[in-house]
Amino acid sequence: xxxxxxxxxxxxxxxxxxxxxxxxxxxxxxxxxxxxxxxxxxxxxxxxxxxxxxxxxxxxxxxxxxxxxxxxxxxxxxxxxxxxxxxxxxxxxxxxxxxxxxxxxxxxxxxxxxxxxxxxxxxxxxxxxxxxxxxxxxxxxxxxxxxxxxxxxxxxxxxxxxxxxxxxxxxxxxxxxxxxxxxxxxxxxxxxxxxxxxxxxxxxxxxxxxxxxxxxxxxxxxxxxxxxxxxxxxxxxxxxxxxxxxxxxxxxxxxxxxxxxxxxxxxxxxxxxxxxxxxxxxxxxxxxxxxxxxxxxxxxxxxxxxxxxxxxxxxxxx
Amino acid sequence: xxxxxxxxxxxxxxxxxxxxxxxxxxxxxxxxxxxxxxxxxxxxxxxxxxxxxxxxxxxxxxxxxxxxxxxxxxxxxxxxxxxxxxxxxxxxxxxxxxxxxxxxxxxxxxxxxxxxxxxxxxxxxxxxxxxxxxxxxxxxxxxxxxxxxxxxxxxxxxxxxxxxxxxxxxxxxxxxxxxxxxxxxxxxxxxxxxxxxxxxxxx
Numbered sequence: 001x002x003x004x005x006x007x008x009x010x011x012x013x014x015x016x017x018x019x020x021x022x023x024x025x026x027x028x029x030x031x032x033x034x035x036x037x038x039x040x041x042x043x044x045x046x047x048x049x050x051x052x053x054x055x056x057x058x059x060x061x062x063x064x065x066x067x068x069x070x071x072x073x074x075x076x077x078x079x080x081x082x083x084x085x086x087x088x089x090x091x092x093x094x095x096x097x098x099x100x101x102x103x104x105x106x107x108x109x110x111x112x113x114x115x116x117x118x119x120x121x122x123x124x125x126x127x128x129x130x131x132x133x134x135x136x137x138x139x140x141x142x143x144x145x146x147x148x149x150x151x152x153x154x155x156x157x158x159x160x161x162x163x164x165x166x167x168x169x170x171x172x173x174x175x176x177x178x179x180x181x182x183x184x185x186x187x188x189x190x191x192x193x194x195x196x197x198x199x200x201x202x203x204x205x206x207x208x209x210x211x212x213x214x215x216x217x218x219x220x221x222x223x224x225x226x227x228x229x230x231x232x233x234x235x236x237x238x239x240x241x242x243x244x245x246x247x248x249x250x251x252x253x254x255x256x257x258x259x260x261x262x263x264x265x266x267x268x269x270x271x272x273x274x275x276x277x278x279x280x281x282x283x284x285x286x287x288x289x290x291x292x293x294x295x296x297x298x299x300x301x302x303x304x305x306x307x308x309x310x311x312x313x314x315x316x317x318x
Numbered sequence: 319x320x321x322x323x324x325x326x327x328x329x330x331x332x333x334x335x336x337x338x339x340x341x342x343x344x345x346x347x348x349x350x351x352x353x354x355x356x357x358x359x360x361x362x363x364x365x366x367x368x369x370x371x372x373x374x375x376x377x378x379x380x381x382x383x384x385x386x387x388x389x390x391x392x393x394x395x396x397x398x399x400x401x402x403x404x405x406x407x408x409x410x411x412x413x414x415x416x417x418x419x420x421x422x423x424x425x426x427x428x429x430x431x432x433x434x435x436x437x438x439x440x441x442x443x444x445x446x447x448x449x450x451x452x453x454x455x456x457x458x459x460x461x462x463x464x465x466x467x468x469x470x471x472x473x474x475x476x477x478x479x480x481x482x483x484x485x486x487x488x489x490x491x492x493x494x495x496x497x498x499x500x501x502x503x504x505x506x507x508x509x510x511x512x513x514x515x516x517x518x519x520x521x
Contacts, residue, residue, distance in 0.1 A: 010325060021319050022325075023322075026322045029322065033330070035330070044513070045513070046514075047517075049518070050517045051516060053516075053518055062350075088372075101376070101380075103379035104357075105357045105379075115520045116521070118520050136513070139510070140509065141509050151335065152335065156512060157509055163437060163438060163439070180329060180335065181338070183321060189498055191494075191497070191508050191509060207392045210361060210395075213493060215466060218520070241368040241369060242367050264361070265464075265495065265498055266392075266396045270401065270460040271407070271458065271460075272409060276409075277411075279414060280412060283419060291418055
């Protein structure tokens with residue numbers, strides 16, 4: 001049986017900020033120039049935003065360039081940063097580093113505390129309104145190549161295969177999505193990106209990528225302890241000084257706080273457990289004082305890479 | 319956005335399936351590149367330890383404004399940085415109290431992750447023997463700990479013999495830490511069926 005194929009000008013794999021921003025920009029440019037362009041975006045999560053997890057603090061600079069009317073159009077950037085605090089923690093103490101001593105990248109004036117999942121949902125609505133065809137629930141499973149070795153598109157995964165790989169009663173074959181250009185916006189460890197890096201030697205001459213795992217929980221706290229836009233970062237305890245990582249606690253709207261912890265995956269002690277470092281972090285007096293009421297939705301996500309680890313043609317929202 | 323602009327120009331010239339060289343050029347000329355360039359030494363300095371890292375990144379930023387004449391390089395991938403279990407100190411973590419801190423499975427439950435169990439496992443082992451012969455023997459099976467979702471479990475017989483790895487793929491939250499950190503690079507993360515994985519409402 002042949003797979004069904006559909007053709008587009010551009011196929012985008014991944015409905016995160018990078019994939020959605022590129023889809024929106026393509027449609028905007030076509031509208032400006034009065035040309036037609038077909039853009040298809042697939043997302044493995046059940047809906048746009050379902051697999052998105054981030055701290056998150058957002059500098060609106062790129063959004064100002066992409067969608068300058070974002071405020072009127074209801075983008076969910078509702079918590080402007082009101083204060084930055086940085087602590088070096090010990091087991092029961094905390095030293096606050098004066099803000100005048102903090103490097104620029106720890107100053108968040110002008111940024112917003114956001115849910116990146118909600119920002120992506122909003123970007124998805126903007127993209128659809130511009131005519132991007134968005135297919136959530138479809139995973140890019142395979143890169144398709146032309147005879148000359150160039151990328152032809154992607155195939156979505158089959159549904160309903162059984163454990164041994166045979167076709168079950170609900171079997172549905174994947175589809176071929178063919179594009180004049182294909183964008184891989186899978187995130188920092190895309191499984192198709194990994195294959196492309198190997199096939200086209202995209203990591204030649206650049207440093208090995210470093211990664212981090214972040215864990216985060218959303219808590220609703222008592223209004224007396226809540227300060228909209230308060231941003232706290234920490235280094236030190238509970239991790240050993242030779243291990244890269246740190247904590248964060250951001251105050252969102254509706255008395256919510258996002259509390260989380262990041263561990264650099266370059267750690268050396270195989271006994272380390274990032275999940276349990278995070279759980280221990282929450283017991284610090286400077287953190288636990290905020291955590292008074294019921295929680296919801298903890299989770300984990302991989303962090304975005306730093307500059308010199310970007311592979312060739314890496315995608316970002318910009 | 320920059321990729322989209324490069325792509326749009328290429329399509330206007332009726333190009334297809336070629337390398338968008340205008341994209342990396344535009345990226346290098348962008349404010350994003352400049353911003354990332356200024357803080358490029360943060361992680362490499364911090365990898366040298368909290369105190370030295372803070373001091374040196376402070377000098378890098380405060381004295382040189384991010385334009386220091388050095389760029390620190392990372393030479394080893396993350397998976398190659400694990401030491402042997404025998405050469406490192408075990409870490410004793412407190413038990414979850416269910417109020418402030420929790421166990422893996424209750425956290426996985428809150429992520430609403432879901433996978434059809436009867437499908438090919440999306441966490442593929444290149445060599446089925448390595449989890450025991452290498453990872454358990456040398457590193458005390460670190461996948462039990464670096465996976466935040468309890469996907470990897472070492473099971474044993476009642477007398478403690480016959481260790482084997484069980485992969486609870488339905489718990490996976492798609493963080494890909496196993497693909498990155500497995501010291502043997504024996505785990506290959508591939509996509510499960512579309513629409514599966516976590517369902518975060520507002521993360």
